[in-house]
Amino acid sequence: MIIGLLKEPDFETRVSMVAETVAAITKKGITVLVEEDAGAKAFCANDEYEKAGATITTRANVITQSTIIAVIHPPVATELGQYAVQGKVCIGMYQPLFHPGLMQEYAAQQLTVFSLDMLPRTTRAQSMDVLSSQANIAGYKAVLTAAASYGRYFPMFMTAAGSIAPAKVLILGAGVAGLQAIATARRLGAVVEVFDTRPAVKEEVMSLGAKFVEVEGAADASKAGGYAVEQTEEYKQKQQQRIAESVAKADIIITTAQIPGKKAPVLITEAMLQSMRNGSVVIDLAAATGGNTPVTQNAQTVHYNGVSIIGNSSLQSTMPADASKLYGKNLLNFLQLIIDKENQLHLNWEDDLVKGACITHEGAVVHERVVGA
Structure with a gap:
């Protein structure tokens, strides 16, 4: 052999x-x-x-x-x-x-x-799950990349010159990459909100110190191996409205949503991007399959209305x-x-x-x- x-x-x-x-x-x-x-x-x-x-x-x-x-x-x-x-x-x-x-x-x-x-996403396959091992690194590096690109502090600071409010981070998708991103952002002192179509991840999200954004009526994703699944139009409308509210408040957004064999779902519209303040940063980990924003370009940074959209599905390769x-x-x-x-x-x-x-x-x-x- x-x-x-x-x-x-x-x-x-x-x-x-x-x-x-x-x-x-x-x-x-x-x-x-x-x-x-x-x-x-x-x-x-x-x-x-x-x-x-x-x-x-x-x-x-x-x-x-x-x-x-x-x-x-x-x-x-x-x-x-x-x-x-x-x-x-x-x-x-x-x-x-x-x-x-x-x-x-x-x-x-x-x-x-x-x-x-x-590989089937089963308990027995965990020791050979390359998607999880690489996504863990990508989620960690996504936050560090965002912190390096963001022109403000992540943690709250109280100084003699005045107080600095903590960065508000929104993470779309609480899979392996998303959960690691939550943990890393929290360690850096950010306030974190998380959206995911799977209600089952709420407990994990909250245990890491983040707020879980709930939208009722999601399709069952329990058999999708940790990926997103196609949702009904009614749910998508509710989803977009709830996400839009969080996007408008966010300084940093990290998106991770992908569907096996299909184009990544667009979760952040141009109207949402226009609601973000100057200097905000979006890290799109789904860039290789189309991205979670309509302006994402894989392996490129796009500047849109004062917001930096960093499309990178290979952050694991930076470590x-x-x-x-x-x-x-x-x-x-x-x-x-x-x-x-x-x-x-x-x-x-x-x-x-x-x-x-x-x-x-x-x-x-x-x-x-x-x-x-």
Whole structure:
């Protein structure tokens, strides 16, 4: 068994496995090939991988010699011919619902593709839940980014020169990213309000010291794996009215709402943005899927009527060392499901996690949701 670790595209700072993760694999007697400088941007040098038992080699060697290839972003299309070996496996976060055509290309090359962002959101899957581990970092960094961009204090200050009121932070979405954002904003001294369509998260929100904004009549999201779900028009109207009231008072807004395989819902309208005071900041973590405002641009800062809208769905990549460490641990736990005690590839299709994360196998797209995308 050979596991290969590839360097990510230039825009990505993370890597699938740091040396610590590689060491845990090589101790089992599994060979690990690492592309030269794969972990450089995550502060993991070649010699650290070598000390962990890996072999540093070229990208081509990693691709052609490995049975399992770990690469966070989709394999490069121009290299697919090198992957064309029956039984080769790729594992990463490929957003297959947004790229069904690409998945068809992988199937045509006989690639077996596992996309960890498609794992069922169950208790058993928590140790390999890459969405949660990365969202936790994104929620934390969203608040720090907002604080750095906001021209005023976050906490209340009472000085001889006068008093400064605390910043008012509104967080839309109380998933993993939202909850971490609440905790971080509260530690910085902000007053925090939170909106979420799921009444079940109210207790968690309040336990972190934030106020929960309630809107009655939300559709049941208990089976959506932590994501938002489509709502009725009546509910959307109530939602917009209640959000508008909170937006008008907010200095900082952090939005996290996404729907799997669909464009992110627009929660903050242009009229709401116009109600915010000069110098306010919006951090839109749903930017990659369209954003939660109508003016959001992914990987850009848009200045609208005195408000800065920062679209960034990759804040986890601004903390590459810890993000890679957590991702690698998730990956290691998943590998234990598909590698047997003899260090051979063993794909158990009776395992709901193996089946749920598999997108392509034996020349076909096998994931039901991707087939219908």
